[in-house]
Amino acid sequence: MNISEAARRSGLSAKTIRYYEDIDLIAPAARGDNGYRQYDSKAVEELHFLARAREVGFDLLECRQLLELQRDRRRQSRHARQLVLEKSQQLQTRIEQLVAMQNVLQAMADRCKGDEGPECAILEDLAGASEGEGGV
Amino acid sequence: MNISEAARRSGLSAKTIRYYEDIDLIAPAARGDNGYRQYDSKAVEELHFLARAREVGFDLLECRQLLELQRDRRRQSRHARQLVLEKSQQLQTRIEQLVAMQNVLQAMADRCKGDEGPECAILEDLAGASEGEGGV
DNA sequence: CTTGACCTTACAGCCACGGGAAGGTTTACA
DNA sequence: TGTAAACCTTCCCGTGGCTGTAAGGTCAAG
Secondary structure, three states: OOOOHHHHOOOOHHHHHHHHHHHHOOOEEEEOOOOOEEEHHHHHHHHHHHHHHHHHOHHHHHHHHHHHHHHHOOHHHHHHHHHHHHHHHHHHHHHHHHHHHHHHHHHHHHOOOOOOOOOOOOHHHOOOOOOOOOOO | OHHHHHHHHHHOOOOHHHHHOOOOOOOOOOOOOOOEEEEEEHHHHHHHHHHHHOOOOOOOOHHHHHHHHHHHHOOOOHHHHHHHHHHHHHHHHHHHHOOOOOOOOHHHHHHHOOOOOOOOOOHHHHOOOOOOOOOO
């Protein structure tokens, strides 16, 4: 099948598939007489694997490692598990950061009247408060 | 004061301050006889404002809008509030995405033995499951 | 025979900077 | 006075993970 069909089936874009080939994440695709890339179901499976790994937050370097494990018959599942737990921890950290940011935003919004006037707790907060300035 | 002192006081890096000037986010700094950028406390306040806005998740386009409001005496606080609420909503969406990803990772890790053997629920999940394949 | 949907490569751009080169200035100290 | 370190300047490249666009070749339908 051609690249757009492989894209449709794998969940990646054709652009992305070419890019993955470019950076040697996947092996160069076979080519037809016309020079078009050809994909079989095995290739599509690998692409789909990558799409899934990206969806759950792995970057391309980690995808490379996961793909190596996937290809290695003598792999040890603890390596995959390690990658997953590390990624989970990274997500946890990031989530906590975002929640903290959101809490600050909510606190700002709560204190701002949000009317037609210029007085604005949000802008005052952004201007002044870094810590210890505007306590209760 | 020179740029590194302004950086220290504002919480931005000198690089970032120059970059903000480059993209016209802030006005070009005054220059001393030697060509060095000079900052007064008013300029530092604006830099600090930007640092705070970035910390809570605003991108540079939004920072531009916030800065306009901050400079405008006839602003309406509802505009700032609107920006904050939109950003909060964006963070909420992103947080939910990350939590969903993390749940998937945790579910994978829970089902993987993580031992010396090659059998690995994680790699099977990444390879196969997209939806409806691996039910209860 | 043309139209449109594919495919190819190659290069630019996105965001928000950071790194580093190559050079000028200032400051501290021997 | 010399010099070394610590500043400062501009400039351009690299990051991640793509997407967009240009300029062309190919293929299937009518």
